[in-house]
Amino acid sequence: MAAKQPPPLMKKHSQTDLVSRLKTRKILGVGGEDDDGEVHRSKISQVLGNEIKFAVREPLGLRVWQFLSAMLFSSVAIMALALPDQLYDAVFDGAEVTSKTPIRLYGGALLSPGISLIMWNALYTAEKVIIRWTLLTEACYFGVQSLVVTATLAETGLMSLGTVLLLASRLLFVIVSIYYYYQVGRKPKKV
Numbered sequence: 581m582a583a584k585q586p587p588p589l590m591k592k593h594s595q596t597d598l599v600s601r602l603k604t605r606k607i608l609g610v611g612g613e614d615d616d617g618e619v620h621r622s623k624i625s626q627v628l629g630n631e632i633k634f635a636v637r638e639p640l641g642l643r644v645w646q647f648l649s650a651m652l653f654s655s656v657a658i659m660a661l662a663l664p665d666q667l668y669d670a671v672f673d674g675a676e677v678t679s680k681t682p683i684r685l686y687g688g689a690l691l692s693p694g695i696s697l698i699m700w701n702a703l704y705t706a707e708k709v710i711i712r713w714t715l716l717t718e719a720c721y722f723g724v725q726s727l728v729v730t731a732t733l734a735e736t737g738l739m740s741l742g743t744v745l746l747l748a749s750r751l752l753f754v755i756v757s758i759y760y761y762y763q764v765g766r767k768p769k770k771v
Contacts, residue, residue, distance in 0.1 A: 639763035642711075643703065645756060649718055650699035657696050660687025671729065671746060695721060711764050719757035726750040 659667045664683035677683070690696050695717060702714035726747055733739060 639760060642760055642764065645760060646699065646703045646711075646714075649753075649757075650696065650703055653690055653696035653699050657687045657691035657694075660684060661691065670742060708764055712761055715757045715761040715764065719754050719761065722750045722753045722757065726754070 656667070660683050664680040664687070665677050668677045668683055688694075698714055698717065702710055705711065729743065729747060729750070733743060
């Protein structure tokens with residue numbers, strides 16, 4: 581018995597058949613909006629994501645602020661390690677240093693894997709979450725430092741112009757860090 585030949589296949593041009601294309605895109609899950617309002621043109625872009633979506637719109641002056649913060653933390657840390665007497669004298673004008681060890685430990689904590697290194701690494705990242713966490717860390721550090729200096733001044737009763745300027749600068753740093761924290765966290769406007 582001779583095998584019956586199947587009928588010739590008809591080529592379907594799905595490029596021109598709109599219903600077929602729509603059904604295929606619906607099965608693949610592309611073409612419609614996702615939860616974020618993004619419209620994906622292909623399954624590959626849906627799986628890999630859209631890199632524009634992850635780009636951070638940096639507020640004006642953010643990188644300058646990060647650089648200044650990293651420099652500030654590094655210089656204070658180096659000064660605390662190398663010149664603890666002068667750093668203590670600059671903060672608490674006229675007070676006698678009883679031990680250099682706590683000041684040097686403070687400098688080591690700032691410099692090593694502490695805040696200074698984190699600030700330098702955050703300067704080179706484009707990830708929004710890392711930038712926000714470093715800004716929040718900085719704001720918390722300056723806030724706690726202000727509280728500690730205020731408590732120490734209340735205990736000792738020493739008040740000088742240098743200490744008042746230190747507290748004012750720390751509060752300014754808290755405000756600027758929180759400002760950038762919220763600016764980086766804002767949702768970008770739809771284009």
